[in-house]
Amino acid sequence: MLREDFVIRFAGEGGQGLVTSADALARAAVRAGYYVQTFSTFPSQIMGGPASSQVRISTTPVMSNGDNVDILVALNQYAYDHHNGDLGADGVTIYNAEEFELPAGGHYFGMKADELAKSTGNARAANMVTIGAVAALMEFPLGEIDAYITERFSRGRKGDDEIITANIEAVRLGKGVADESGFKVGQLAPATHPDYDQIMITGNAAVALGAVAGGLDFYAGYPISPATTILVWMENNLVGKDRFTYQVSSEIEAITTIIGAGYAGKKAMTATAGPGIALMSEGLGLAWMAEIPCVVVNVQRGGPATGLPTKSEQSDLFACMHPAHGDVKMPILAPGSVEECFYAGALSVAWAERYQGPVILMSEFGQAERGENIRKPDVSKVKQESRSIYHGDNGYKRYVSWDGTGPLPPMPIPGGPGAYVANGSEHDEIGDTTHRPEHHVRLTHRRFAKLNLLDDAPYEIEGDSKIAIMPWGSSKGPAREAYERLKAEGVDVSWLYSVALNPLPKEILEQLKQKDLVIVPELNYQGQWSALLRMESIKAVSVTQYTGLPFKPGDLVTQIKQKLAETQKAGATR
Numbered sequence: 001m002l003r004e005d006f007v008i009r010f011a012g013e014g015g016q017g018l019v020t021s022a023d024a025l026a027r028a029a030v031r032a033g034y035y036v037q038t039f040s041t042f043p044s045q046i047m048g049g050p051a052s053s054q055v056r057i058s059t060t061p062v063m064s065n066g067d068n069v070d071i072l073v074a075l076n077q078y079a080y081d082h083h084n085g086d087l088g089a090d091g092v093t094i095y096n097a098e099e100f101e102l103p104a105g106g107h108y109f110g111m112k113a114d115e116l117a118k119s120t121g122n123a124r125a126a127n128m129v130t131i132g133a134v135a136a137l138m139e140f141p142l143g144e145i146d147a148y149i150t151e152r153f154s155r156g157r158k159g160d161d162e163i164i165t166a167n168i169e170a171v172r173l174g175k176g177v178a179d180e181s182g183f184k185v186g187q188l189a190p191a192t193h194p195d196y197d198q199i200m201i202t203g204n205a206a207v208a209l210g211a212v213a214g215g216l217d218f219y220a221g222y223p224i225s226p227a228t229t230i231l232v233w234m235e236n237n238l239v240g241k242d243r244f245t246y247q248v249s250s251e252i253e254a255i256t257t258i259i260g261a262g263y264a265g266k267k268a269m270t271a272t273a274g275p276g277i278a279l280m281s282e283g284l285g286l287a288w289m290a291e292i293p294c295v296v297v298n299v300q301r302g303g304p305a306t307g308l309p310t311k312s313e314q315s316d317l318f319a320c321m322h323p324a325h326g327d328v329k330m331p332i333l334a335p336g337s338v339e340e341c342f343y344a345g346a347l348s349v350a351w352a353e354r355y356q357g358p359v360i361l362m363s364e365f366g367q368a369e370r371g372e373n374i375r376k377p378d379v380s381k382v383k384q385e386s387r388s389i390y391h392g393d394n395g396y397k398r399y400v401s402w403d404g405t406g407p408l409p410p411m412p413i414p415g416g417p418g419a420y421v422a423n424g425s426e427h428d429e430i431g432d433t434t435h436r437p438e439h440h441v442r443l444t445h446r447r448f449a450k451l452n453l454l455d456d457a458p459y460e461i462e463g464d465s466k467i468a469i470m471p472w473g474s475s476k477g478p479a480r481e482a483y484e485r486l487k488a489e490g491v492d493v494s495w496l497y498s499v500a501l502n503p504l505p506k507e508i509l510e511q512l513k514q515k516d517l518v519i520v521p522e523l524n525y526q527g528q529w530s531a532l533l534r535m536e537s538i539k540a541v542s543v544t545q546y547t548g549l550p551f552k553p554g555d556l557v558t559q560i561k562q563k564l565a566e567t568q569k570a571g572a573t574r
Helices: 018-031 077-086 113-119 123-137 142-153 160-181 203-213 228-237 251-263 274-290 317-321 338-355 365-369 437-453 473-488 506-514 528-534 553-572
Strands: 005-013 035-041 050-058 069-074 087-096 108-111 198-202 218-221 244-247 268-272 294-300 358-364 371-375 459-462 467-469 494-498 500-502 517-522 540-544
Touching: 005 018, 005 077, 018 035, 018 050, 018 123, 018 142, 018 198, 018 371, 035 365, 050 077, 069 077, 069 123, 077 087, 087 123, 108 123, 108 160, 113 123, 113 160, 123 142, 123 160, 142 160, 198 203, 198 338, 203 228, 203 268, 203 294, 203 338, 203 358, 203 365, 218 228, 218 251, 228 244, 251 268, 251 274, 251 294, 268 274, 274 294, 274 317, 274 358, 294 338, 294 365, 317 358, 317 500, 317 528, 338 358, 338 371, 338 437, 358 365, 358 473, 365 473, 459 506, 467 473, 467 553, 473 494, 473 517, 473 553, 494 506, 517 528, 517 553, 528 540, 540 553
Parallel strands: 005 069, 069 087, 087 108, 218 244, 218 268, 268 294, 294 358, 467 494, 467 517, 517 540
Antiparallel strands: 005 050, 035 050, 035 371, 198 371, 459 494
């Protein structure tokens, strides 16, 4: 039976090569012309602890992790006990027979991958033994895996040929064990190679690449899960003349450093997680008040406090939208896919420069670590934007009144003409501290009016039903898959989505205000996005989940139907 996609999960302990196995299978599938999405979850310690990594392989672009697991590779008893429940009705488990045994008669078979790997002369080829068995269960063409192995280990080093031969032999040994088991989970339908170039990339790397394409030239960051890989990427890639990357000693140092860089004329960024946003709140208020361009990436994780450092959540929206005391409403971009992460990274830099202030880009753990093959971005087509810089005479009034029409007054750069004080206290036209009411009123209007300049974020509107589904951020993929299933069942719903949460595109806001009900899937307890929408008099309710894991499309279908039934029942009793 031909099938359009499969979900394969490798489960065990951290350090057992789970991510390596999923990544190798994913890259072999990409090479063969399939679409993939990887997902990993692991504890926060460096080694050990329960972990898993999976890949979904499909003939069409992958929007979510899927619902059920088709093939489970369980490397210990704990992994089998805790992941077997996610196996689909026809799913099969490959268990590590060197670690534990299961009674005869189940939908599983044992394999001694380490022992088989040693027989090839390469004890490190155990993951290839496992991949061979997985490939056999779904009749994935082994030639594609051989080609991946050859490409991966052809490094121009002595011994490459022996490594390639041993790994290919390991694949065949794994296939042999699977064939002897008699199990099959179906056959993966043939792939149709995309007619465009692709890259395999994670969400964090895509954000970083997009920011650099947007002209970023200064990065300061403190290591914190799950944002650290952005810092590492910048250390390796944001190099060369007039570029600077620096690891700071605290989150407070990170925000104040990029404020200083932005003040000095640099396009500056940092990345953090929820605890860092809490520490940066005062600095973000300073950047808003003094009108200094900078970008903060918040790769969300479970909270509060230390919370769940390596799990998925979308629970920082309140903290990011209004991080400082007083009247502040930050510009927020929340990409919903790895591909959107690239363009949001570039757009965040452009927004900061255009409106001369701080911008927050929100992602989260699942999207940050997720690998996808996406259309290769054309970096040459990314429009780099720079702030308007003052070139006149001294005596310039930096903070004059501005009503949102016409060009934003230019920004002086230290060392050039138009010297001014970048003041966190309320100030007059040249930045001197003042407590006079008229200055606070006019500059509050100016700071909020500048948001009107940020009107070019991507959005989606589909259907004209009075009931809409509107996810945000990384919940877009599962929500879109659920939406398409509901439409196929004849359920009358429409689709709204925006990469920008503030300011919302006017077209999205108009649609929202026309709806009788807006259902918001989001990974938090409080229903934060729907609460913010209700502040705008929009009839929004949330479908929430706070397990530390992404939504499953099937669960969303069920919960959205429940919301619709509740709404119909409430309408009938009025």
